[in-house]
Amino acid sequence: xxxxxxxxxxxxxxxxxxxxxxxxxxxxxxxxxxxxxxxxxxxxxxxxxxxxxxxxxxxxxxxxxxxxxxxxxxxxxxxxxxxxxxxxxxxxxxxxxxxxxxxxxxxxxxxxxxxxxxxxxxxxxxxxxxxxxxxxxxxxxxxxxxxxxxxxxxxx
Amino acid sequence: xxxxxxxxxxxxxxxxxxxxxxxxxxxxxxxxxxxxxxxxxxxxxxxxxxxxxxxxxxxxxxxxxxxxxxxxxxxxxxxxxxxxxxxxxxxxxxxxxxxxxxxxxxxxxxxxxxxxxxxxxxxxxxxxxxxxxxxxxxxxxxxxxxxxxxxxxxxx
DNA sequence: ATTGAAATATGTTCGTA
DNA sequence: TACGAACATATTTCAAT
Numbered sequence: 021x022x023x024x025x026x027x028x029x030x031x032x033x034x035x036x037x038x039x040x041x042x043x044x045x046x047x048x049x050x051x052x053x054x055x056x057x058x059x060x061x062x063x064x065x066x067x068x069x070x071x072x073x074x075x076x077x078x079x080x081x082x083x084x085x086x087x088x089x090x091x092x093x094x095x096x097x098x099x100x101x102x103x104x105x106x107x108x109x110x111x112x113x114x115x116x117x118x119x120x121x122x123x124x125x126x127x128x129x130x131x132x133x134x135x136x137x138x139x140x141x142x143x144x145x146x147x148x149x150x151x152x153x154x155x156x157x158x159x160x161x162x163x164x165x166x167x168x169x170x171x172x173x174x175x176x
Numbered sequence: 177x178x179x180x181x182x183x184x185x186x187x188x189x190x191x192x193x194x195x196x197x198x199x200x201x202x203x204x205x206x207x208x209x210x211x212x213x214x215x216x217x218x219x220x221x222x223x224x225x226x227x228x229x230x231x232x233x234x235x236x237x238x239x240x241x242x243x244x245x246x247x248x249x250x251x252x253x254x255x256x257x258x259x260x261x262x263x264x265x266x267x268x269x270x271x272x273x274x275x276x277x278x279x280x281x282x283x284x285x286x287x288x289x290x291x292x293x294x295x296x297x298x299x300x301x302x303x304x305x306x307x308x309x310x311x312x313x314x315x316x317x318x319x320x321x322x323x324x325x326x327x328x329x330x331x332x
Numbered sequence: 333a334t335t336g337a338a339a340t341a342t343g344t345t346c347g348t349a
Numbered sequence: 350t351a352c353g354a355a356c357a358t359a360t361t362t363c364a365a366t
Contacts, residue, residue: 026243027243027244027245028243028244030244038237038239041236041237042236042237042238042239043234043236044234044235044236045201045202045235045236045237046201046202046235048358048359048360049359049360050358050359050360058333058334058335059334059335059336060335060336060359060360060361061334061335061336061360061361061362061363062333062334062335064360064361064362065333065334066333073243074240074243075239075240075243075244076237076238076239076240077238077239077240078199078200078237078238079200079201079202079235079236079237079238080197080198080199080200080201080235080236080238080329081194081197081198081201081232081234081235082198082232082233082234082235082236082329083194083198083231083232083233083329083330083332084230084231084232084233085330087182087183087184087229087230087231088183088184088186088231088330088332089183090330093279095251095279095281095288110325110326113325113326114325114326117330117331119326120326120327120328120329120330121324121326121327121328122324122325122326123249123251123319123321123322123323123324123325124321124322124323124325125251125319125320125321125322126318126319126320126322127317127318127319127320128319129319132251132319132321133326136330161283162282162283163279163281163282163283163284163285163288164281164282164283165279165280165281165288166279166280166281166282167279167280168277168278168279169266169269169270169278169279169280170266170269170270170275170276170277170278170289171276171277172276172277173236173238173239173276174239174241174244174246174273174276174292175273176239176244204341204342204343205342205343206341206342206343214350214351214352215351215352215353216342216343216344216353217344217345217346217351217352217353218350218351218352220343220344220345221350221351222350
C-alpha cells in the first residue's frame with residue numbers, strides 16, 4: 021500500500037472488477053473474468069496493482085444491525101468547550117463501541133458522530149452517561165435516523 | 177435470507193467468525209477454524225446459518241475515496257416544503273451518485289444525507305445544481321467533514 | 333498487459349458420531 | 350453441532366507473447 025496520496029487513475033476494466041467486488045467481496049475472479057472477457061490471471065494481476073496503489077482499502081462482511089437487536093441509529097452533533105480538546109475527545113469516543121463514525125466538521129459543531137443503539141432507552145443512556153460525560157463536551161444535538169433509504173459506496 | 181425481523185441470538189463462536197470476516201471478507205475459513213479450534217466444516221455450517229438467518233447481509237470490497245480523487249465528504253441537512261414530499265425526494269437523491277447515505281431524521285431537517293465529492297468546487301456545484309434543484313427542497317445546511325477519525329461497524 | 337496451464341490453496345459436501 | 354476425508358472450485362504463479 022502506497023503511503024503518499026496522489027490520485028490514482030483506473031481504467032474501465034478496473035472499474036468493472038471493482039464494481040463487482042464492491043457488491044460482493046467473494047465473487048470468484050473467474051466469474052468476473054468471463055463476464056469481462058479477459059483471463060483470470062489478468063484480473064488477478066490488476067487486483068494486485070489496485071491493492072499496491074492503495075485503491076483497494078480492504079474488504080468487509082456486513083451484518084444486519086437490526087437482526088442483531090440494534091434498531092436505533094442516530095447522528096449526534098457535539099459542541100466542545102474548547103476546540104483544542106478535539107483529540108482527547110476523539111480518543112474517548114473510540115472507546116465507546118456504539119460510535120461508528122466520527123468527523124471533525126465545519127459548522128455549528130466541533131464533532132459529528134454516528135452511533136448505533138439497541139433502542140431509544142439505550143440511546144438515552146449512552147448520551148447521558150457516556151457522551152455527555154466526556155470532559156470538554158458542553159452540549160449535544162441528536163438526530164435519530166427513523167429510516168435509512170440509501171446506503172452505498174462511491175459509484176465507479 | 178429470512179424476511180421477518182426478529183432478533184437473532186449468536187454465540188461466542190459466531191461472533192469470533194463474524195469479527196474476523198467483518199475485518200477481512202476474504203480471510204480463509206480454515207485460518208479462522210484453526211484459531212478458534214474447530215473444524216473448517218463447522219465454520220462453514222455456521223456461516224450458512226448466519227446467512228440464512230439474515231445476520232450476514234453481504235460482503236464488500238472497500239475503496240479509498242481519496243486516492244480516487246474524492247476528497248470532500250459532507251453531511252447535508254435538507255428542509256422540505258412539505259414533509260409529505262419525502263418519497264419523491266428520496267427517489268431523486270438515489271439518482272445522484274455522490275449521495276452515499278440518506279436518512280429520514282428527527283429534529284430540524286426532514287432528511288440528512290452524506291455525500292462524497294472531488295473537492296469543494298464539486299460540492300458547491302452538486303448543492304446548487306442537483307440537490308437544491310430537487311422539487312420540494314427549500315433549504316439545506318452543509319457540514320463538511322474535515323477529517324474522519326472513526327469508521328467502523330458494530331462491535332460484536 | 334495478457335494468456336493458458338500447472339501448482340497450490342480454499343471451499344463444499346457427506347457419512348458419521 | 351461437530352468431525353475428517355473426499356471432492357469440487359478458486360487463486361496464484363509462471364513461462365511465453
